[in-house]
Structure formats: C-alpha cells, structure tokens
Amino acid sequence: MKYVDEYRDPRKARLLSVAIRKAVTRPWTIMEVCGGQTHSIVKYGIDGLLPSELELVHGPGCPVCVTPLELIDRAHAIAARPDVVFCSFGDMLRVPGSHSDLFQLKSRGADVRVVYSPLDAVKLAEAEPAKKVVFFAIGFETTAPPNAMAVWLARQKGVTNFSVLVSQVLVPPALTAILESPDNRVQAFLGPGHVCTVMGSADYEPIARRYRVPIVIAGFEPLDLLEGILLAVRQLEAGEARVENQYSRVARSEGNPQSQNLMAEVFEVCDRKWRGVGVIPRSGLRLRAEYQQLDAERLFEVGGIEANEPPECISGQVLRGIRKPHDCPAFGSQCTPSSPLGATMVSSEGACAAYYLYGRHVNREGAGR
Amino acid sequence: MKLACPAPLWRHDRVVLGHGSGGKLSAELLRDVFLPALGNEILDRMEDQATCTLQGLGGGARIALTTDAFVVRPLFFPGGDIGKLAIHGTVNDLAVGGAEPKLITAAFILEEGLALADLERIARSMRVACDEAGVQLVAGDTKVVDRGKADGVFITTAGVGLVPAGRSLSISAARPGDRVLVSGTLGDHGIAIMSVREGLEFETVLQSDTASLAGLTRVMLSACPSIRCMRDPTRGGLASALNEMATASGVGIELREADIPLEAAVKSACELLGLDPLYVACEGRLVCAVPARDSERCLAAMREHPLGRRAADIGAVCEEHPGVVTAKTVVGGERVVSMLAGEQLPRIC
Incomplete structure (x- = not known):
C-alpha cells in the first residue's frame, strides 16, 4: 500500500535498529506520548528490536483512557434518558463508569450509536428533530477541530436538538505535569505527530528548554518510531535537548492554522481532570460562552454527578509511565478487554489493551492463557 | 501500596452485541449458558x-x-x-x-x-x-x-x-511440524459489508468473497487425503479460527505476517478504520493444517481451483506455547495473535 508499506520496510528497520544499538552507550528511558504509537510499538514488536539499555514507557496520549470517571457517569446519565440519541466514537462504548458501560445501557434500551465523524451526529440531529442528539466530544487537539466544526455547524444551521458533552484535553500541560512529578523517570519524549500536525511544535520548545528534555515529534509507522527513537538517543547521548521533527512529511512547525482558528472560535482553555492523574491546570478545553446552548452538561443538568477514582488503581501510574501494565496483578486475568477494570484496558490505544491484544500476558513458554 | 485494581468486576446480566462477535464473549456464552445445559459428547467437540x-x-x-x-x-x-x-x-x-x-x-x-x-x-x-x-x-x-x-x-x-469412510478431520488434529495454509485473501467479506454501511463511503466497491467451498475441499482432499483439519474463518476471522485450532489441538501456531494474502483495498480500509484484517470475517475462504511433506502438493491443488488462486503458506504448527498463536511481524518483531475480545464489526453474517 502506497505511503504505508514504505514505512514498514524490514531492511530499513534492521538498519535503524543497528544504528540505535551503535548510538546507545548507557540506559535511557523514553516515553512515547501517543496511544497510537504505543499500539504500533507493541503490534510490530518494536521494543524487541531495541537494545536492553533502552526502556520505552507509555504516555498519557489515549483520549478514552484519560476521560475522568465522573464524565463517563454523566454520559451514562444522559444516554439513559428516553428522549436522547447518544453518539460516540466506538472506543468509548466499553469504558466502564461507576455502574455500567454504554454497551450495557444499549442492551437495556438506551439509543446509543457509534459515529465515525461528529458531523454525522449533526446530520442525525437534523434527520430526527424529535430526539435530542448528544455527541460525546472527547480527545486531544486532534479531535478538537472536527468537534469544534460540528458545534459551529450546528449553530450556523440552527440545529437546536444537537449538543456536545465536552471532555477535550491538551498534550503540552500533561507533559509538564509528568516532568514536574517527583517520581518522573522520563528522559526524552517521542512527541505526538498528529497533535503537532494540528497545533505545530511551538508549544513544545519551552518544555524542551526548561526541563532539558529532547522531544522528537514522531509518526506512527514502525520506521517512524525507530527513527524517532534514534534521533532521541542521539540527542540524549550528546547532552542536547531540542524539539526535532521526525514526522516532517505530515507535521509542520506552524501546524494547521485553519483548525487552530476554528478551535479558538468554539473552545476556550480551562482546567481539566485527567483520569488517574488528577486536575492539571489549563490542560483542557470547554465551550465558549457563545456556544453554551450546545453544552450537554448544562442542558441535562448532570454537572453535579461526581465519582471517586479508587486511589489504589494503577492506571494513573501507567498513564504517567511510572508503571507497566503487567505490574498489575489483575492484568490479563480479572482485567481483560472484554471485562476491563481500568481505562487503560478499554481503548485500543490504551497501554494495557495493547499489551493484552498483542499477547504480553501470555506465558510464551507454555501453559497458554 | 496494594497493587490490585479495585474497580467492580461485573458479569454480564444481559446479552450485548459482543456476544455475537465470534470471539471471547461468544465463547463465554457457550461455556456458561449452552454447554452446561445442552452439552454432550458430540457437542462438546465444538467442531463446525x-x-x-x-x-x-x-x-x-x-x-x-x-x-x-x-x-x-x-x-x-x-x-x-x-x-x-x-x-x-x-x-x-x-x-x-x-x-x-x-x-x-x-x-x-x-x-x-x-x-x-x-x-x-x-x-x-x-x-x-x-x-x-x-x-x-x-x-x-x-x-x-x-x-x-x-x-x-x-x-x-x-x-x-x-x-466418506476412512476420512476424519478434526480441529483437534493439528500436529507440530504441520504447515498452515489459507485459500485466499482475508477479510474481503467483512470489509465489503462495512463499506456499504451508512456513513462509510469508500471509492472502491469491494466484493464479498462469499462462495461455496465444497468444490475446493473436494479437490484438496483428493490431492492430499492427509489434511488434518480445515476451518472457514467467518466471524472473528483467521485469528479466532487459528486460536480455536491451537487450543483444541494443544499446539502452538507461528504465522509470518508478510505472507498472509490481503487485497490492497482491504488493507487500506483496515488501516483507515483501525481494524486488524486477521479478525475480519471471510465467507468463502478456508484455513487448514497439513503435514509438511504434503503441503506443497496441497497448495498446488488449491491454486488450480478458481477459489484457491491466491492460496498461501502462512506459517507452521509448533510444539512451543501450546494454545497460543504468534506472528512474526513485517518489520521482524514478534507478537501474539489473541482471540477477538469484544466485537469488531456488528452483524456481518
């Protein structure tokens, strides 16, 4: 397949793997920020191609995983109403709230639908004017522009039965929170290639300078990741700490100004709670005052629903790269993608789910599952 | 610090769509509901x-x-x-x-x-x-x-x-050393169905692979009577069929990802939708385990049949890791190919 197979070339992968081995002289810990990167690393067995000195830890860049429990409970409260059609990206359906998940609500009669684009939810609202159509607007800077577009379009068209439940988060404040944490182990980042495609790389410069940490903006294919790791190792070994762009075929330093303008039109920056991590200042987006009539949290008065994350759950530590999925005794036994206990097991981008899906729970010497 | 995840673990008390996916939830339905009530010596073999x-x-x-x-x-x-x-x-x-x-x-x-x-x-x-x-x-x-x-x-x-007398194929008959063969490209049916569902407008219209395999199996079994077992990878795709084979036969299976035949359009659609073609359904393909000495003959017979033109050897049965299917990835890494956990595509067959 064009533009994909080139980045999965086994010969080039071997060459990069050799170059990484040559460049490494001592142990380093590198965090890949995106869930999509984690998924590729485990799917292609990329960590198996690296020297033992290098440790990859998995970052917080899985939108489903970081959506806080109370927001999921609020979504469930809205979805359970008989007058509501609740639309969501497919990944969100299996995420356990305090009591249930959207699949189970659906089996009890709730009208829950998977959409591939938030604009499909707007279309649905136009087609079913008697229903209240709610879209669960979650994600990072990558989903923010299409979600903003849906909100903007609904207002332009005067679609009054459409609203959004917003849980948008931003990457740079999360990186700062990881680096500020006293138990931080991360020495370099593979930066979020698609987030930077939208936002550009300027926000990462002060982080690299202030914390003396290399940030290599990287793609998602095997060769992208291997090359990103090589660039990060070279910086670490040379004592450098710069923002470097491995993913230049897609991400430009200025990002995508049209998307940024649309986001700024609809959303404003706010404090946000991250599941398993806690409140990070100025790390999220909410609807601007002019768009509040499209705010599902306000319309359905669910803002008061609170939930407490059990303090012992380790998914927060997995999201910050302090622990690995198999450090948890429930991993792969009580906790599996078909009955997930924590958010990192639910989304296909979650580190626990990626480890499980690609068999990291299996005793390879035998005995099986 | 206690290292257990304390969130509540609930059992499903209603049927959810995933129970029909052909993966783990379907297997649970059999294990927890049907086999306890209806099981007998023949049903318990879990053949097709x-x-x-x-x-x-x-x-x-x-x-x-x-x-x-x-x-x-x-x-x-x-x-x-x-x-x-x-x-x-x-x-x-x-x-x-x-x-x-x-x-x-x-x-x-x-x-x-x-x-x-x-x-x-x-x-x-x-x-x-x-x-x-x-x-x-x-x-x-x-x-x-x-x-x-x-x-x-x-x-x-x-x-x-x-x-016929003397013929006995079984999902539990695969043996270490056997070759694993597929009759053609994978996932065409599942992606064809998905591409005509609302909201997905692909440029290429992909055809379902639905076909009767009786002619192909006849040719294969006459050329190669030693075939141990065959499965048609429908719901849950190749991954589920091979996991069932590995578990029932008490063997491991090692695939080479690069050798698995895929239609370019299926590959692209899977990339786009975030699906793994190994889990997407076929309705006119089969996968089989064949003793190594006969595998070339079997493959040649398959390729002569119109439904087996793109037949390929995709891996081997091994003694190691019984019950587990692994794959050598295209870049030379390794991964485990597990059973489908939830649902990947709703209502495709």
Whole structure:
C-alpha cells in the first residue's frame, strides 16, 4: 500500500535498529506520548528490536483512557434518558463508569450509536428533530477541530436538538505535569505527530528548554518510531535537548492554522481532570460562552454527578509511565478487554489493551492463557 | 501500596452485541449458558459440524450435521445477499469437516412490510447457490413478526452431509511440524459489508468473497487425503479460527505476517478504520493444517481451483506455547495473535 508499506520496510528497520544499538552507550528511558504509537510499538514488536539499555514507557496520549470517571457517569446519565440519541466514537462504548458501560445501557434500551465523524451526529440531529442528539466530544487537539466544526455547524444551521458533552484535553500541560512529578523517570519524549500536525511544535520548545528534555515529534509507522527513537538517543547521548521533527512529511512547525482558528472560535482553555492523574491546570478545553446552548452538561443538568477514582488503581501510574501494565496483578486475568477494570484496558490505544491484544500476558513458554 | 485494581468486576446480566462477535464473549456464552445445559459428547467437540454414525448407514460413512443463522445487514451487498450467504455458510461448515454437503433446510423469519420482490430475489439467489454447491433444499418454514421485531429477513438453516469412510478431520488434529495454509485473501467479506454501511463511503466497491467451498475441499482432499483439519474463518476471522485450532489441538501456531494474502483495498480500509484484517470475517475462504511433506502438493491443488488462486503458506504448527498463536511481524518483531475480545464489526453474517 502506497505511503504505508514504505514505512514498514524490514531492511530499513534492521538498519535503524543497528544504528540505535551503535548510538546507545548507557540506559535511557523514553516515553512515547501517543496511544497510537504505543499500539504500533507493541503490534510490530518494536521494543524487541531495541537494545536492553533502552526502556520505552507509555504516555498519557489515549483520549478514552484519560476521560475522568465522573464524565463517563454523566454520559451514562444522559444516554439513559428516553428522549436522547447518544453518539460516540466506538472506543468509548466499553469504558466502564461507576455502574455500567454504554454497551450495557444499549442492551437495556438506551439509543446509543457509534459515529465515525461528529458531523454525522449533526446530520442525525437534523434527520430526527424529535430526539435530542448528544455527541460525546472527547480527545486531544486532534479531535478538537472536527468537534469544534460540528458545534459551529450546528449553530450556523440552527440545529437546536444537537449538543456536545465536552471532555477535550491538551498534550503540552500533561507533559509538564509528568516532568514536574517527583517520581518522573522520563528522559526524552517521542512527541505526538498528529497533535503537532494540528497545533505545530511551538508549544513544545519551552518544555524542551526548561526541563532539558529532547522531544522528537514522531509518526506512527514502525520506521517512524525507530527513527524517532534514534534521533532521541542521539540527542540524549550528546547532552542536547531540542524539539526535532521526525514526522516532517505530515507535521509542520506552524501546524494547521485553519483548525487552530476554528478551535479558538468554539473552545476556550480551562482546567481539566485527567483520569488517574488528577486536575492539571489549563490542560483542557470547554465551550465558549457563545456556544453554551450546545453544552450537554448544562442542558441535562448532570454537572453535579461526581465519582471517586479508587486511589489504589494503577492506571494513573501507567498513564504517567511510572508503571507497566503487567505490574498489575489483575492484568490479563480479572482485567481483560472484554471485562476491563481500568481505562487503560478499554481503548485500543490504551497501554494495557495493547499489551493484552498483542499477547504480553501470555506465558510464551507454555501453559497458554 | 496494594497493587490490585479495585474497580467492580461485573458479569454480564444481559446479552450485548459482543456476544455475537465470534470471539471471547461468544465463547463465554457457550461455556456458561449452552454447554452446561445442552452439552454432550458430540457437542462438546465444538467442531463446525457434528459427525456421527447412524444405525443402518452402511459402508463406514458418517453423517455430518450443522446449523447456522443469518442476520446480515444490509440484505443485499456487493458480491452477494443474505440468501446466497445462508447456503454458502451452511455448505462450508459441512465441507471444512470433510463432508460432501447433501441436504439443506431453511427457516425464514420475515419482518412485516418486507418487499416481496426482495424475498423473491433472495429465494432465487439461494436456488443458484444450492445448484452450484450440489445440494438440495428439502424443507423450510416461514414465520412473520411485527414490523420492528426483526430486520427484513433472518434465515436459519440446517445442513446434512456425508463423510466418506476412512476420512476424519478434526480441529483437534493439528500436529507440530504441520504447515498452515489459507485459500485466499482475508477479510474481503467483512470489509465489503462495512463499506456499504451508512456513513462509510469508500471509492472502491469491494466484493464479498462469499462462495461455496465444497468444490475446493473436494479437490484438496483428493490431492492430499492427509489434511488434518480445515476451518472457514467467518466471524472473528483467521485469528479466532487459528486460536480455536491451537487450543483444541494443544499446539502452538507461528504465522509470518508478510505472507498472509490481503487485497490492497482491504488493507487500506483496515488501516483507515483501525481494524486488524486477521479478525475480519471471510465467507468463502478456508484455513487448514497439513503435514509438511504434503503441503506443497496441497497448495498446488488449491491454486488450480478458481477459489484457491491466491492460496498461501502462512506459517507452521509448533510444539512451543501450546494454545497460543504468534506472528512474526513485517518489520521482524514478534507478537501474539489473541482471540477477538469484544466485537469488531456488528452483524456481518
């Protein structure tokens, strides 16, 4: 397949793997920020191609995983109403709230639908004017522009039965929170290639300078990741700490100004709670005052629903790269993608789910599952 | 610090869509509901078809019996329709057990308001599929339910075939050293269905691979009677079929990802939708385990048949990691190919 197979070339992968081995002289810990990167690393067995000195830890860049429990409970409260059609990206359906998940609500009669684009939810609202159509607007800077577009379009068209439940988060404040944490182990980042495609790389410069940490903006294919790791190792070994762009075929330093303008039109920056991590200042987006009539949290008065994350759950530590999925005794036994206990097991981008899906729970010497 | 994840662990108290995915939840439904209530020596083997001897049946032949239900949406899709799919699915469950398909029955659950022209089209298509596969549809039933209580047409079939004397294929018969062969590209049916679903508008219209495998299995078994087992990777795809084989046979399976045949359009669609083609359904493909010494002959016979032109050797059965399927990835890494956990595509067969 064009533009994909080139980045999965086994010969080039071997060459990069050799170059990484040559460049490494001592142990380093590198965090890949995106869930999509984690998924590729485990799917292609990329960590198996690296020297033992290098440790990859998995970052917080899985939108489903970081959506806080109370927001999921609020979504469930809205979805359970008989007058509501609740639309969501497919990944969100299996995420356990305090009591249930959207699949189970659906089996009890709730009208829950998977959409591939938030604009499909707007279309649905136009087609079913008697229903209240709610879209669960979650994600990072990558989903923010299409979600903003849906909100903007609904207002332009005067679609009054459409609203959004917003849980948008931003990457740079999360990186700062990881680096500020006293138990931080991360020495370099593979930066979020698609987030930077939208936002550009300027926000990462002060982080690299202030914390003396290399940030290599990287793609998602095997060769992208291997090359990103090589660039990060070279910086670490040379004592450098710069923002470097491995993913230049897609991400430009200025990002995508049209998307940024649309986001700024609809959303404003706010404090946000991250599941398993806690409140990070100025790390999220909410609807601007002019768009509040499209705010599902306000319309359905669910803002008061609170939930407490059990303090012992380790998914927060997995999201910050302090622990690995198999450090948890429930991993792969009580906790599996078909009955997930924590958010990192639910989304296909979650580190626990990626480890499980690609068999990291299996005793390879035998005995099986 | 306690390292357990303390969130509540609930058992499903209602059926969810994932129970129909052909993956782990489907297996749980069998394990927790059906087998405890209905299990017996034949059902417990969990083959695609039951084979047994009947008193009075001469010559050492055994009878093969299967049943299947079809709820695909949309009823008509590129390359097929629910009627054709029902015949092919039933025939294939018999054929991969080494049986010659003979008789089929079909029960139709019709939704009030279904266009009769559609029903006629489906019936004609079933007739063509029966004639092609050399089976006779010999009994049927029709029920009509209120509008909204079904989705157009649901079809339930039963199929009867004969396994010739001396032939015995079983999901538990794979042995270390065997080669693993597939008859063609994977995932065409699942992606074809998905591409005509609302909201997905692909430029290329991909055809479903739905086909009767009886001709292909006949050719294969005559060229290579030593074939240990065959499966048609329907719901849950190749990954589920091979996991079932590895578990039932108590062996490991090692795949080479680069050798697995995929249609370019399927590969692209899977990239776009975040699906793994190893889990996407086929309706006219089979995977088999064959002793290494006979695998070249088997492969050659497959490639001579129109349904096996893109047949390929995709890996081997091994002694290590019993019950586990692994894959050498395209960049030289390794991964485990596990059972499908939840649902990947709803209502595709």
